[in-house]
Amino acid sequence: MTATTTRQETVPLTFGGFDFAGRIVRGGGRLAPIVLVGGAFQHKDAWGRVERDLLRHADVITVDLPGWGAADRLPPGYGVDFLAGALGHLLDQVAPEPVHVVGASYGSGVAHRWAQLRPERVRRLLLVGTMTHVTGRLRRRIARSVELAEQGRHAEFTAEVLDLMLSRAPGIRRQAAVRRCLNSLVGAMSDADVAKYLDNTRRLLDHPGDDGRVLPVPVLVTTGEHDPLTTPVLSRAAAARCADARFTAIHGADHLVHLERPAEVVDLALRFFAGEPLSGLPYCTPVEHVVCGVAR
Numbered sequence: 389m390t391a392t393t394t395r396q397e398t399v400p401l402t403f404g405g406f407d408f409a410g411r412i413v414r415g416g417g418r419l420a421p422i423v424l425v426g427g428a429f430q431h432k433d434a435w436g437r438v439e440r441d442l443l444r445h446a447d448v449i450t451v452d453l454p455g456w457g458a459a460d461r462l463p464p465g466y467g468v469d470f471l472a473g474a475l476g477h478l479l480d481q482v483a484p485e486p487v488h489v490v491g492a493s494y495g496s497g498v499a500h501r502w503a504q505l506r507p508e509r510v511r512r513l514l515l516v517g518t519m520t521h522v523t524g525r526l527r528r529r530i531a532r533s534v535e536l537a538e539q540g541r542h543a544e545f546t547a548e549v550l551d552l553m554l555s556r557a558p559g560i561r562r563q564a565a566v567r568r569c570l571n572s573l574v575g576a577m578s579d580a581d582v583a584k585y586l587d588n589t590r591r592l593l594d595h596p597g598d599d600g601r602v603l604p605v606p607v608l609v610t611t612g613e614h615d616p617l618t619t620p621v622l623s624r625a626a627a628a629r630c631a632d633a634r635f636t637a638i639h640g641a642d643h644l645v646h647l648e649r650p651a652e653v654v655d656l657a658l659r660f661f662a663g664e665p666l667s668g669l670p671y672c673t674p675v676e677h678v679v680c681g682v683a684r
Contacts, residue, residue: 412483423479
């Protein structure tokens with residue numbers, strides 16, 4: 389048993405007839421609880437160094453929403469509003485006070501939607517690798533991954549997923565190790581895992597998660613400077629749809645920035661959540677203050 393496991397509690401829940409689970413780990417420090425909502429291949433116990441470093445400053449809450457990890461499979465007809473409702477159901481049980489939220493990749497859409505629906509419950513929102521919608525070439529690439537998975541062409545599916553998420557630009561930190569890890573993870577997916585990937589990807593393609601309302605809470609959007617999936621251009625556009633947002637790109641990283649530069653992601657998150665200045669940080673581009681489409 390590690391120190392972390394002795395301080396954690398798993399919270400089994402049901403929402404809309406689907407079983408899922410949250411997890412709260414008691415940390416220290418002065419910040420409100422930090423909620424981590426992960427991506428398509430991430431489960432509630434897989435935040436590693438990011439969670440460990442955040443725990444020095446706050447309690448950390450993670451979740452396997454319906455369709456994720458060990459939770460029940462969620463048919464693609466259920467949209468992002470349903471997932472936001474499930475997230476809210478968990479947080480109403482374990483953290484009724486306002487919280488800080490980190491949404492990464494696929495989870496960024498759920499976190500953003502929950503913040504739209506329940507802004508009074510959100511102190512600050514950090515979105516890592518996000519976009520407002522999927523169109524054009526990217527939509528075709530993602531649809532291609534669905535086609536390969538459906539046809540059982542697993543080697544090609546694995547290669548497509550890696551190419552979607554990992555840049556071939558030079559200078560990516562720790563990318564060789566991250567590539568090996570992701571290749572092993574995707575290559576070892578069970579039939580149930582593939583089915584959840586298909587459900588979640590169809591949901592991403594078929595259900596817009598944004599009704600256009602302006603998000604009133606403070607928002608920071610970031611991604612890797614070489615992210616080929618949720619590019620800096622797409623991420624900045626997402627920031628521009630918020631009332632009070634900031635945007636920056638982290639150097640030497642792509643879509644898996646939390647694995648390639650975890651210390652920097654944590655530092656950026658903690659500065660933002662504490663309301664500290666974000667100027668002059670050596671590991672990212674100058675932080676832009678974006679107010680409804682106008683960068684300053």
